[in-house]
Amino acid sequence: MRHSPGPRILHVSRPVEGGVAQVVTDLARAQAATGADVHVACPDEGMLPRVWDTADGGVRGHPWTASRSPGPQLAAEVRDLARVIARVRPALVHAHSAKAGLAARLALRGRVPTVFQPHAWSFEAVGGVTAPLTRCWERRAARWTDRIVCVSEAEWITGRRAGVTGAYTVIPNGVDVARFAPGRRSEARRRLLPDSFARAPLVVCVGRLCRQKGQDVLLRAWAAVAEALPGARLVLVGDGPDAAGLRDLADTTVTFAGATDDTACWYRAADVVVLPSRWEGMALAPLEAMACGRPVVVTDVDGARESLPPADRAHALVPPSDPATLARALLALLRDGPLRAELGRRGRRHVLDHHDARRTASAIDAVYRELLGPAPTTYPATAKYRECTTT
Structure with missing residues (x-):
C-alpha cells in the first residue's frame, strides 16, 4: 500500500550559520525523514546549504541571494525569493529569523500559509530610530502570518508587549540528544x-x-x-x-x-x-x-x-x-x-x-497540520546513545 507524499514545505532562512541554521537543518531533515517534500531557500554559503548537499538527506535546496540586513537591495531580494517560491509551489512557507521573515512575507502577502519563527525579535537587536521601525513592521506583517512560532514563553511575551498580535505557538528549541551526549x-x-x-x-x-x-x-x-x-x-x-x-x-x-x-x-x-x-x-x-x-x-x-x-x-x-x-x-x-x-x-x-529535537519537530508538525490538515507524522527515534563517564 503506497503512502501519499507529505506536504511540500519551503523553509526560508537568511542566517546560514549558528543556532538558527542548526534549527533549520535539524527540522528539515526530520521532516524529510517522515516523507514530507522539504525545500530550503537560503544564501549558498555557510553551514545551512549542507542540508541539501547530503546525498541521503532528502532535502532540496534553492540558493537565494540575500544580505543580512534590510537596505536598498531588499526589493531585488524579495523578487528573487518570489521566483524561488513560484518554482517550488509550496503548500506552506516557514520563514526563520527577521530577514527571511521580512522578505518571505513581502513576497507572499498571505497567498500561501505562512509560519514565521523570529528566533529572537529583530527590534531587540537594534537601537535608535530603527527599533520602532522594526516593531512597526512586525505589527503590520502579522496580518500576513498564519502562525508565529516562538521558542520560549519569554519571547512570546516580548512580542505581545511590542504589539505584535496574531496566532502564536510556543515551541521550545530542541537538540539532537544522540549527537550531544556525555563523553570523557x-x-x-x-x-x-x-x-x-x-x-x-x-x-x-x-x-x-x-x-x-x-x-x-x-x-x-x-x-x-x-x-x-x-x-x-x-x-x-x-x-x-x-x-x-x-x-x-x-x-x-x-x-x-x-x-x-x-x-x-x-x-x-x-x-x-x-x-x-x-x-x-x-x-x-x-x-x-x-x-x-x-x-x-x-x-x-x-x-x-x-x-x-x-x-x-x-x-x-x-x-x-x-x-x-x-x-x-x-x-x-x-x-x-x-x-x-x-x-x-x-x-x-x-x-x-524537555528539549529533544524530536519533540520540537513533532510540535512543528502539529502547527502545520492545523494550517494544512494532513495526517500526523511519526518522528523516528534517533540512534541509541551511550551514557559515558565524564572524568
Whole structure:
C-alpha cells in the first residue's frame, strides 16, 4: 500500500550559520525523514546549504541571494525569493529569523500559509530610530502570518508587549540528544588542546563572535577569574565580525578556536560552558552543553530561564552585561567539582525530558497540520546513545 507524499514545505532562512541554521537543518531533515517534500531557500554559503548537499538527506535546496540586513537591495531580494517560491509551489512557507521573515512575507502577502519563527525579535537587536521601525513592521506583517512560532514563553511575551498580535505557538528549541551526549573530558581535551590544558580549569563559550553573544562582557569578567584562579583557561569557539576587537581585549589565558562543526567535543572538554548573550529567543548552545552533561552559566535573557532545570537557576543565571556577577558565578562553579557534576547530570536529564529535537519537530508538525490538515507524522527515534563517564 503506497503512502501519499507529505506536504511540500519551503523553509526560508537568511542566517546560514549558528543556532538558527542548526534549527533549520535539524527540522528539515526530520521532516524529510517522515516523507514530507522539504525545500530550503537560503544564501549558498555557510553551514545551512549542507542540508541539501547530503546525498541521503532528502532535502532540496534553492540558493537565494540575500544580505543580512534590510537596505536598498531588499526589493531585488524579495523578487528573487518570489521566483524561488513560484518554482517550488509550496503548500506552506516557514520563514526563520527577521530577514527571511521580512522578505518571505513581502513576497507572499498571505497567498500561501505562512509560519514565521523570529528566533529572537529583530527590534531587540537594534537601537535608535530603527527599533520602532522594526516593531512597526512586525505589527503590520502579522496580518500576513498564519502562525508565529516562538521558542520560549519569554519571547512570546516580548512580542505581545511590542504589539505584535496574531496566532502564536510556543515551541521550545530542541537538540539532537544522540549527537550531544556525555563523553570523557580527558579524551576531548587530548583531541582539541595542548597537554598544558589537561588539568586546567576550563571554561568554553560557543557562539558567533558578535555583539549579541556578549563575548566582550565575558572577557571583562575573565580578567577577575584568571586573577582569582591562576591556571584557568577560557576558549572562545566560533567566528564572526567582532573577532578582531575581542582579540584585543583578551589576555594569554584566552584561546580563540575558530569555527568548527564538532562543537560537542568542545562541550565535553569543558568544566563549565558559558553564554553571556545580550538577547536571545532560546539559545541552542546551553541546551547542547547540558545534553553533554556540562554545567552552564547564561545571562537571564529571553528563553534562558525556561531552558534550565528550575533547581539550577541560582547557579546558572546572571544578569546580562554584568561582568562582576558573571565572574563570581564562573568562579563558584570552577571551585566546586561535586556541584558541577550534579548540575551536569540534572542538565542532561532536563534536556532529554524537555528539549529533544524530536519533540520540537513533532510540535512543528502539529502547527502545520492545523494550517494544512494532513495526517500526523511519526518522528523516528534517533540512534541509541551511550551514557559515558565524564572524568
